[in-house]
Ligand SMILES: NCCCC(=O)N[C@@H](Cc1c[nH]cn1)C(=O)O
């Protein structure tokens with residue numbers, strides 16, 4: 308194995324520029340899943356991936372998950388591309404998941420360069436939308452397989468893949484496909500690996516074994532039948548926006564403490580053993596404050612920041628639909644407004660219980676206002692938290708691969724964000740799932756000037772290959 312892996316590493320080094328050109332090609336496809344006008348581009352990106360894997364000899368199956376209504380338009384959902392590369396009964400089978408859609412990006416949002424043109428900066432940043440989330444990592448699997456084939460190196464495992472084009476828009480249609488294909492396309496899977504998250508800092512690699520869940524709510528307050536003139540009606544009618552602002556202000560305090568009674572009752576206490584896992588992680592408030600561009604950190608200790616990111620529930624307020632938000636002054640009283648907020652959930656919170664507590668609290672607070680408006684709490688989407696033991700052999704393979712590539716033992720991390728498909732795979736395929744990130748903490752996924760460092764991209768392609776070689780020689784039943 309050592310010989311093959313060394314050859315693979317050399318080839319990755321030799322092909323660096325070619326790999327960057329491939330990333331450039333896919334960044335140029337603006338596969339923004341939330342934009343109806345870009346749906347054709349999302350589909351083009353899926354077809355690009357399928358064609359490239361088929362050229363290599365993979366067997367692919369395109370599943371069209373159905374339709375969605377977006378911006379009043381009925382649209383085909385982009386395809387889920389399932390694939391199988393290699394089918395040797397003597398090899399293990401690894402299923403990899405990734406997404407080929409991206410977040411929206413406009414130059415006028417504050418990007419320094421055109422978001423859909425990959426630009427390599429002097430400091431090694433490869434800047435472009437999707438470079439780290441998640442086009443770089445999904446190319447990593449493809450380039451790894453292509454490199455093995457071109458050099459005549461034995462590919463160490465059977466690879467199955469599942470690439471979707473709706474991750475940034477709630478993965479519509481994907482869960483049903485995974486459930487349906489669990490005993491079909493995904494049959495025989497030994498382990499799953501997902502590369503769609505980031506290191507905790509900028510220098511030290513990590514393996515991730517936990518994610519928070521999310522419960523998303525709309526709080527609707529409705530009053531008169533139409534918007535009103537505030538000079539005529541202000542002070543004479545109950546204003547929906549006034550009620551909404553009162554209610555939103557009750558949810559969470561300025562230090563992030565959720566004010567909904569009972570919400571912390573289901574949270575698993577932090578054990579002494581768990582406390583130790585916060586030691587020696589590559590994480591500092593100094594680096595975080597630099598990334599934030601202004602020090603707005605609530606907690607004094609790094610471990611408390613991490614616990615509030617990974618281990619405790621949080622509540623964030625995202626926006627208000629129906630409210631006036633443009634520049635300038637408008638004197639309207641909006642007739643109907645919807646506040647958007649979400650809770651990130653942790654072990655052992657139950658989404659159903661969370662929704663009950665949120666609704667009961669808001670109904671009680673609304674009743675206190677004595678308003679004649681009507682209020683509704685709607686849970687719009689959710690995903691459950693995920694926690695896995697980092698001692699599983701799949702994680703051992705990931706740790707060995709990391710040491711081979713980076714020469715250090717990876718940190719074991721959890722994440723504050725949510726990747727609901729992780730749990731869907733784990734529960735329906737009954738196999739271990741490893742999150743193996745390629746990018747760094749400062750990559751700016753979803754933000755302006757998203758990048759992946761050349762180092763992370765190239766070493767990441769090595770890492771994914773080394774991981775497959777390690778899986779091949781690791782007893783996964785242990
Ligand atoms: N670093 C991996 C996190 C991936 C991510 O950003 N997931 C989204 C998922 C989501 C939930 N509701 C809408 N999108 C997240 O916000 O955590």
Ligand SMILES: [Zn+2]
Pocket residue numbers: 406440441474503
């Ligand atoms: Zn992603």
Ligand SMILES: [Zn+2]
Pocket residue numbers: 410440475752753
């Ligand atoms: Zn994303």
